[in-house]
Amino acid sequence: MRRLDTLVRPVERYADALSATAHGVVAVVSFFTFVGVIALGFVPVTRRIETSGYSTSDLQAATNRAEVDTILQAFQPVMESVVLLSVLDYLFIVAGFFLFFSLHSLAVKTLAGHERLVLIPKVGMWLTVVSRLLDSLENLWVILIYTNPDDYATVLIGLMNTTETVKWTVVGVEYPTLGVAIVVALLAWYTSLFDRRSARPQ
Template identity: 70%
Template sequence: MRGEISIFRPVEAYAEAGSSRTHGVVAAISFCVFVGTIVFGFAPVTRKIETSGYSTADLQEATTRTEVDTILQAFEPVMDSVALLSALDYLFIVAGFFLFFSIHSLVMERLSFDDRLVLVPKLGMVLTVCSRLLDALENLWVILIYTNPDSYPNALISLMNTTQSAKWLVVAVEYPTLGLAIILALLVRCTSLFDGKTSRM
C-alpha cells in the first residue's frame, strides 16, 4: 500500500494543484501546441529531411555503425533541419506531457468517487511520465550521434535502439489507457445525467 501511495503521490499532487478550469485551459493550450507542432513543424521539416533519401526514423532504426554513418552523410545538406526537428521533438514532448496530465486530472476528478476506477487515469499519468522520459532520452542519443559523426561511441546506437523500442512499448499502453480514462469519465457523466433526469421524474 505504501508503494502504491508513493508512486501516485506526484500525479495526485499535480491533479490537486489546479481547478478543473485550470486543467481545462492547460489541456486546450497544450492540444493546440501538440497538434500545431505536428502539422506546422514535423510535417514540413520531415519532408525537407527526406529529400536526402532518409528520414530521422531511418536513423533511429539503424542498428550498425555503417548504416548510421551512411545516413549521417546523406543528412549533411539538411543537418539544420535535423537539428530543428530535434528541438521540435522536445516541444512536442512537453506539450504532450501537459496535455495528457491535464486530461487525466480532469478524469480523476470525475472518477474520484471510486478508488478502483480512479486508478486508470493515475496509471495513465505514470505511463505518460515514462513515455516522455524515454522519448527525451531517445532524442538525446540521436543528437549526440549526429553532432559527433566522427567520434560517437557505438554504445549510443544500442542505447538509441533500446530506448526507442521501450518507448513504443509504453506508448502502446499509454494511449489506450488515455482512451479508456476518457470513456469512463464520459460514461460516468452520462449516467449522472440520466440519474438526474430520472430523479426529477
C-alpha cells in the first residue's frame, strides 16, 4: 500500500496545485490546441509529405535499412515538411499531456471522497505520462534517422519500431481509462448533487 501511495502522490500534487476552475481553463486551452494542431497542422503537412509517395507512418513502420533508405530518399523534396511535422508532434504531445492531466485532475477532485474510485484517474495520469514519454522517444528516433540519412545507426530502426508498438499498447489503455474516469466522476457528481437536493428541507 505504501508503494501505491508513493506512486500516486506526484499526480495528487498536480491535481491539488490548481483549483477546479483553473484545471478547467487548462483543459479547454489544451483541447483547442490539441484539435488545432491536428486540423491546421498535421492534416495539411501530412498531405504535402504524402506527395513524395510515402508518409511518416511508413517510415515508422519500416523494419530494415533498405526500406528506411528508400523512404528517406523520397522525402528529400519535402524534408522541410517532415521537420515541421516533428515540431508539431511535440506540440501535440505537450497539449495532450495537459489536456489529459487536467481532465483527470478534475476527476480526482470530484472523486476525492471515494478511496477506490479515485484511483482510476490517478492511474490514468500515469498512463498519460508513459504514453507521452514513448511518443516523444519515437519522435526522437525518427528525427535522429532523417537528420543523418547517410550514417544513422541501424539500431534506431528497431528502437523506433519497438517504441511505436509499446506506445500504441499504452494508448489503447490510456484513452478508455480517461473515458471511464470522466463517466465515473460525472456519475459521482450527479449523485452528490441529487443527494444535496434531497437533503434540503421541504
